[in-house]
Amino acid sequence: MAFKGQIVIDIERCKGCGVCLEACPMHCIELSKNVNGKGYNYTHTVNDNCIGCASCAIVCPDGVISVYKVKC
Amino acid sequence: MSNLDIVKPENLVYQKSKVLTENVMHYCPGCGHGTAHRLVAEVIEELGIQDKTVGVSPVGCSVLAYNYLDVDFQEAAHGRAPAVATAIKRLNPDCYVFTYQGDGDLAAIGTAETIHACNRGENITMIFINNAIYGMTGGQMAPTTLLGMKTATTPYGRDQKLNGWPFQVTELLAQLPGTYYVTRQSVHTPANVRKAKAALKKAFENQKLEKGVSFVEIVSSCNSGWKMTPVQANKWMEENMFPKYPLGDIKVDGELVKK
Numbered sequence: 001m002a003f004k005g006q007i008v009i010d011i012e013r014c015k016g017c018g019v020c021l022e023a024c025p026m027h028c029i030e031l032s033k034n035v036n037g038k039g040y041n042y043t044h045t046v047n048d049n050c051i052g053c054a055s056c057a058i059v060c061p062d063g064v065i066s067v068y069k070v071k072c
Numbered sequence: 073m074s075n076l077d078i079v080k081p082e083n084l085v086y087q088k089s090k091v092l093t094e095n096v097m098h099y100c101p102g103c104g105h106g107t108a109h110r111l112v113a114e115v116i117e118e119l120g121i122q123d124k125t126v127g128v129s130p131v132g133c134s135v136l137a138y139n140y141l142d143v144d145f146q147e148a149a150h151g152r153a154p155a156v157a158t159a160i161k162r163l164n165p166d167c168y169v170f171t172y173q174g175d176g177d178l179a180a181i182g183t184a185e186t187i188h189a190c191n192r193g194e195n196i197t198m199i200f201i202n203n204a205i206y207g208m209t210g211g212q213m214a215p216t217t218l219l220g221m222k223t224a225t226t227p228y229g230r231d232q233k234l235n236g237w238p239f240q241v242t243e244l245l246a247q248l249p250g251t252y253y254v255t256r257q258s259v260h261t262p263a264n265v266r267k268a269k270a271a272l273k274k275a276f277e278n279q280k281l282e283k284g285v286s287f288v289e290i291v292s293s294c295n296s297g298w299k300m301t302p303v304q305a306n307k308w309m310e311e312n313m314f315p316k317y318p319l320g321d322i323k324v325d326g327e328l329v330k331k
Contacts, residue, residue: 017295018102058266066088
């Protein structure tokens with residue numbers, strides 16, 4: 001049984017600390033080259049490997065990540 | 073399956089707790105305070121005690137904690153949060169009262185209040201964020217600063233002859249009969265965050281037992297004060313802070329954990 005996940009990042013609240021990049025076991029997250037309203041390089045997803053483990057969300061200091069997960 | 077099919081309310085597995093307000097936190101990127109706030113909010117939401125929780129915020133970076141946690145809050149003078157929490161708990165025994173303090177507040181200026189609140193066995197929860205530095209005022213030496221660590225006031229590294237040894241306040245408090253649960257956690261990896269949340273939940277639940285202080289130390293990074301990136305700071309913390317401040321329970325249910 002496999003899981004497929006998707007994360008939704010509130011980019012205006014993201015401070016681009018990069019802690020979620022280290023926590024992600026599937027290497028789905030990277031820092032964007034663009035900046036948000038506060039000038040931070042926000043995080044975004046770069047591939048579809050997400051398994052919905054929520055590791056990124058539970059280490060995020062600002063709680064900007066929501067995680068969705070389905071069985072497939 | 074396209075990504076749009078996954079993002080539906082019934083598939084939601086994690087989102088920000090409703091006890092946290094919508095305000096953007098003023099903490100630096102990667103600061104452990106944000107994660108600790110989130111865990112406190114999640115524990116309060118899961119226990120269903122939002123309307124009967126009273127927090128006491130310290131002086132330090134977390135002085136504005138009341139902007140982010142949607143529970144009743146009282147601001148205390150520098151270091152006096154345990155004394156204020158004592159009064160709140162004694163007058164409102166049905167409330168869940170917690171203090172949220174940094175190392176400069178709890179272990180330096182508030183040492184007397186901390187030790188005596190623990191010695192009296194007040195029925196409160198104390199959350200102690202230890203980042204080994206005075207973060208808010210610009211990275212000066214705190215009692216918990218490691219030997220050899222460079223700060224604004226110890227530019228050549230902390231010297232034991234001049235500045236003394238790092239202060240392990242958590243081990244000290246565990247020796248007092250008034251503490252019921254004493255533990256040290258961290259919030260830099262997913263596994264550690266889950267353990268810290270379980271510890272915070274136990275610390276809040278202990279208030280129902282009326283056995284004494286529940287004390288949770290969270291070893292945290294201060295990447296701005298340490299002059300590192302958040303990820304480097306977490307690695308530095310693992311390599312340098314954890315040998316001096318080892319993670320794990322120190323006192324559980326009133327009994328010291330033997331190691």
